[in-house]
Amino acid sequence: MEGEVPVMKNARLIPDTPTLYPSMLLGRTRAQRLPPFAGGDVHWYFLARNAIVEACRLLDLGGGEILMPAYHHGVEVEAVAAAGALPVFYQVDAHWQVDLADLERRIGPNTRALYLIHYAGFPGPAVRMRQLANEYGVSLIEDCALSLLSTDGTFDLGARGDVSIFCLYKSLPVPNGGALKFNKPRHGTCKKLRSPPMATVLSLTLSSMLLNLEMRAGAVGSLLRAAIRRLAHGVVDITRIERVAVGTMHFNPEHADLGISPLTLSIARRQSMDTIVATRRRNYLMLLERLDGLSPSLFDRLDPGVCPLFYPLWVNDKPAMLKRLEGRGIRAIDFWGEHHPSCDPVEFPEAMRARRHILEIPCHQDLSPATMDWIADEVKLALRASEPEMDPAAVAHG
Ligand SMILES: Cc1ncc(COP(=O)(O)O)c(C=O)c1O
Structure with a gap:
């Protein structure tokens, strides 16, 4: 998707997942x-x-x-x-x-x-x-x-x-x-795993740090990120290093025996989990309050202990909303628009309705209250422009 939609003036990059700060x-x-x-x-x-x-x-x-x-x-x-x-x-x-x-x-x-x-x-x-x-x-x-x-x-x-x-x-x-x-005693031993390719782990780590740079340094960060990415892609092309993708739609049996990278565990152990949970909850609640009356909330409260992965936003016109938000630099994601081919859509109309209407708005731990304010404003503007007919009460009942 990158580069397909012209990014508007005053846009900011808001990644869909948390990024890596070098200090981590x-x-x-x-x-x-x-x-x-x-x-x-x-x-x-x-x-x-x-x-x-x-x-x-x-x-x-x-x-x-x-x-x-x-x-x-x-x-x-x-x-x-x-x-x-x-x-x-x-x-x-x-x-x-x-x-x-x-x-x-x-x-x-x-x-x-x-x-x-x-x-x-x-x-x-x-x-x-x-x-x-x-x-x-x-x-x-x-x-x-x-x-x-x-x-x-x-x-x-x-x-x-x-x-x-x-x-x-x-x-x-x-x-x-x-x-x-x-959670129960297991019968049998787990398969022996091989280490993931080092080049893949380093490239994913660098890419997360570059996103972090762009998120914080705006246009300068964006130029730097583009230049470093071009260089890295060149190195991969020349050396034909094996790359394993993360976050794809499909299971690849060739990668089924890959274990976690030690770097992942090392970074994970340096995180403050309590802060992550508290920040995600704060950000989610800001969106819930700011979008009240504009789009129906899937959950009208956040129960104790819930750590939201994102804010599920109900929209009528997903492609229009995604395009608008992408133009502002907000990486909203089309949440599960596609079903697995073995699942009959006619038999499951309610699940299909969720697929047609829900997209993800980021609320992760990188985002400060000021940034969440900006995101809420942008989502409101996008909703008003793309969803003039939205009636939050009607949507809840199908
Ligand atoms: C519900 C669910 N289970 C499992 C997975 C697989 O996760 P991974 O990408 O780590 O293989 C996904 C990926 O999005 C998922 O959404």
Whole structure:
């Protein structure tokens, strides 16, 4: 997308994920064991999708059905299929609520596991799904790829599944990282992993630092970033260094055995998790208050313990809003516009409605109150220009 939309005067770069400050490479280590992993049996991977495949193997789910939400990214579905299991979908409404009756109706003789996704830090019904899993004698996989550091007020998300899956690079300024946490004794050993290519790790780290520079230094940072990127791409082209992409839509079996980079763990251990949670909550609440009455909020409050990954903004015309915000430098993301091809859109109209209408507005820990004020103003202007017909009350009811 970069460069496609003309960036307007007074635009500022607002990255969609947190960026790396150089000082984070050297600061003091705060925690040897990161929450929510303290004390658990945890294995680390280059990406969370690798952890999903490994979870299916160790829970012996191959050949069976896994009940998955119709509202999904797509790569987690690919990972389950790559592990030899059959994804079968259940209903989720446009407000991200699991239809538990529908889920229970779909449990059958071939069901081996229930798969719960906690969306953007907001807790899903883990307690009830744990009960259902126990009742029917199947496993529960809790996908917290979008919910690192979030709790349900009492427990960390990811505490109730037989296993839970985490992604680090969406919430922390790290170049890669996924985790698999076992909450029950596991049968079998985890596969041996190989180190990720050093060039990839360094290039992702540099790219995050350059984004940070551009975010803070404006036009000068932008010029510097462009020049360094050109140089780095030239080096990669000449030397034909292997590059492994992060954040793609598809599972690549060639990269399934890649482990996490030590640099990721080192940066992660230097973060103040409490500050991250507090900052994300503050930023989210600013948007909730400032956008009140202009766009319907998916959640009208922020429960204690929730660490929001982004602000889910409900819009009628996603492409128009995305283009406008991109022109102001705000990296809003089209949240899950596409469904996995094995999921029938006609059978799941509510999940499809969420796909058509929700985009992500950044509220991460790099963003100060003044920046959030500016973002809120820009989102309001964009909403007024692109969404003159929006009636927040009507949207909530479909
Ligand atoms: C719900 C969910 N699970 C798993 C993943 C896979 O994460 P990763 O990119 O670390 O493989 C994603 C990626 O976006 C996701 O949204």
